[in-house]
Amino acid sequence: MKAAIIVFPGSNCDRDIAVSFRNVAKVEPKMVWHKETHIPDCNIIIVPGGFSFGDYLRCGSIAANSPIMREVVKKSKEGFPIIGICNGFQILTETRLLPGTLIRNNCLSFICKTTKLSVVNNRTYFSQKYFKNQIIDIPIAHNEGNYFANDEIIKELEGNNQIAFKYCDEDGNFSNEANPNGSLKNIAGIINKKGNVLGMMPHPERATNKLSRLNDGEQFFISIAETLL
Amino acid sequence: MNKISKELVEEHGINEDEYKFILSSLKREPTFTELGIFSAMWSEHCSYKSSKFWLNKLPTKNENVIQGPGENAGIINIGDGFAAVFKMESHNHPSFIEPYQGAATGVGGILRDVFTMGARPVALMNSLRFGETSHNKTRHLLNGVVSGIGGYGNCIGVPTVGGEVEFNSSYNDNILVNAMCVGVAKIDKIFYSKASGVGNLVVYVGSKTGRDGIHGATMASSEFDDSSDEKRPTVQVGDPFSEKLLLEACLELMKEDVIIAIQDMGAAGLTSSSVEMAGKGNLGIEIDLDYVPCREINMSAYEIMLSESQERMLMIIEPKKEDIAKKIFEKWELDFSVIGILNDSKRLVIKRNKEIKAEIDIDILEKGAPSYQRPYKIINMKDCNIKESNLSKEPPLTILKQLVYSPNLSSRKWVWEQYDHMVMTDTVLNPGGDAAIIRIHDTNKGLAITTDSTPRYCFANPYEGGKQAVAEAWRNLITVGSRPIAITDCLNFGNPEKEEIMGQFAAATQGMAHACEELDFPVVSGNVSLYNETNGKGINPTPAIGGVGVIDNLDIFSTHNFKREGDNIFVIGKTLGSINQSIYATEILQNNNGCPPKVNLADEKNNGKAIQILIKNKIIDTSHDISDGGLLVALAEMALSGNIGFELLLEKEFSSHRFLFGEDQSRYIITLQNHKIDEAMLLLNEKRIQYHNLGKTKGAKLVLNEEEISLKELKNLHESWFDNYLSGKEN
């Protein structure tokens, strides 16, 4: 398997996700600079976290207009697996590959902490190693992670099983207290209708580190490696 | 043409004698641009004219030090071919004027000091001091500073892993914002600022120059008064995105064999960077300002030379390598411009519009810089004895509840959750512990980092306070299982022209020097911030210490959270019951008198070495030093972070307030599993270290004799103060 990681000026989780692919999925990733107009031969594309173009104007808006994103959009239409994490999720909503948008956290401040997620949909290429509704510890770090969409979209997401992850408490309840940023329905990650494009705010690549005793993200990468191999 | 009037000289912070010296060395009147250059180079901030004498007494070497003070940052050898590069710096005045941008650009500046030496920044820390919580500006300043630090660090993608926050009325109109950065470099890939090679090019890279921060360096060194609002437009705005590009571009270029010397443009911008680089190389430098990329039109030589626009660097490269360098900066869409050339004249020559605007011997600027041995008077508080009858009548756990919900002892979670402390995924120990631990990428080695200072001790007895700050940093590095190597410092004091302030500085640095010497813990970099006063009232003397230690094998380190029920809790080190200057005395008794606890450096070393052995031999995995708040607060922190309670049945002498809340130094709390007790006792007895068995870890509550409190209630108190304060529920 081969993974391509898109790098924008201001990306800062590109190395982290590369490390997780290398160490956990045992895949050597390729870094693709945003000005390139061709995506190298690969099985999956990752749009990593960070502050692409400083997150100026709107998070992800300038990156979404980069040359490479036109290629990513083309690939997505072919059903190609594409994952956007954190800023990557914001970029994917800006390109309209995913519905809805991410607005400012309702607490109006940046939040970095470990959250509990429920694996709502475990029948995807990135979540099949988890149980349905398994509760996993995955960190978040963002200022604009508050998922917002109109009722229609939310209904569709729910109806088509497009919600991949939700913030929950230790008992798996989708409570307000467990919702770190005000996301509608506690949404932490969604997929498109076809199921090939995932966007999520939490960082699975930050939970593959034995030393910090956080490793619930490993199954995410193992799922990908096993399914796309 | 500006005529140099007496007022103009004064406005530039240059005194009569200094000006006379300028006239006699130039043998003519300086130009306006030259006056600006002198003023910047001779400001307190750049010249250390009041502090140099005392700073020279600090030890700066041990077998691990590669580079001590004098460069952009200090460098230590951490083994396996790696070096740690670190420094701390203040951005106090700008942060008071505009907290978000002031703090943000403070972070930006310290990052540049580190990556200019070829190191990738791997951790940020910050040491913050605000006025009392009821002061009308505190909430606004706290909010702005914390989000500014986060705004910059989060964007550039360097984890902010720890620091300190203190509230005290002495900072009401003069907050302290000290930022520290630690980077890692390969030992054979370190870059310095010493220029060399006549004919080599002087290259400007980074963002464009605007009229930002003109007079910043003189502002940072002059006392605040009520008219300081008028100086506002000089505040710089940070652009962390450009800094990220600059960081990547510099590191990319550093892989090539191109850079001969490099230095960031910090305080006094182009002036100090060009003078320092040429000065170190004993060369001359000629700069044509027409080639400096400017953001605004019609900028004068004076403005360009003194601008403190952020995110800029100055490099020396060989002419034939210009293209390689240019290509990299173009890729990162940053300005790149050859602005000058090195020669052997030993003079600084500045041109603008084909005219020479300044021409000064670099020796006059550097060696001729004033240095003062200012008169000083050391004032120590008299010792006092708080009478038994004046102690609080409340039972200990009731007092504990008040303490964990107080501004200075409550959980700092609200702060560090606004900082990305996990990016780069090498954070092994998150904020909240005694020191942060960062893994050296792709290895099993770690760095431990802490910042410490106890200004109320320094005010009461500056010598003891200086000593204590260094010792506490050392202790925090010991308790996580690292080998403390060296420190950086940020010395924040009042107006040095006052004898008693100069006395604080003299005594505190001597105390520091003494502790550094005894603990083999030298100073490798640092910063001095003087004139921290408002309308004549000085801050508490605040020597902030940033310590760095090495963990050779990350399979073995220690943290302060309780790990298991049934462990035996021991306090290590002598408890005398010193409550003067303790948080108990100041917060509960409202008593600010007396001498602070004294650090016995021999005990400090002996106890620390013992803890080091206990951790290394895997006898303990849980340890915490005892600092602010004393024994019971330390125990509560261990219980809260481990989510395991304790049960202590203490005889009378050990359940007194003096015992539970005193702040005797050089002490630790450890927990021992039953089968490890003998081994530990053997070592402690052999080293003649006092210890005392307090009780056991147990259950979900804290039990102290007949009193108890649930962990849940305590946690709630501990973690809610900040939220309540910021939402206005608490003052």
Added chain:
Amino acid sequence: MKIYVKIMPKEGVLDPQGKAIENSLKQLGFANVQGARQGKIVELNLDIKNKEDALALTREMSEKLLANMVIEDFEISIIKDDL
């Protein structure tokens, strides 16, 4: 030519910043505040002489980049005509 693009959250879209401003103003004692919304403004300097062209171009730029049409509306106004 100088042009402003005013970008506001669409009606019905959550506006946490606006809400926070409203609350802070009330806390500061400004009791007459009944609501607040926060938007962005982008001031563009265009090298175009013709008004119609400038407006059309700005509309295009707004749709493509400046506004996120899912949650924002925009409004264009010319502030300085070169003529």
Added chain:
Amino acid sequence: MKIYVKIMPKEGVLDPQGKAIENSLKQLGFANVQGARQGKIVELNLDIKNKEDALALTREMSEKLLANMVIEDFEISIIKDDL
């Protein structure tokens, strides 16, 4: 009464957002863009009938909270009079 407060970076103050917008627009092929600056706009709904009072109050609110006078300037305009 509805009032807008337009808040822009002061002349000469670095505006990284504006710079980023300008670059991005140029890269998208909008070659006529010669400069961009980004500011904020706050729309307030005030329960005040008198224009002068409303303006005075808004000025106070802007100075106290809405604008950061160290680096920003503001401008007030009434958009909907209740009368």
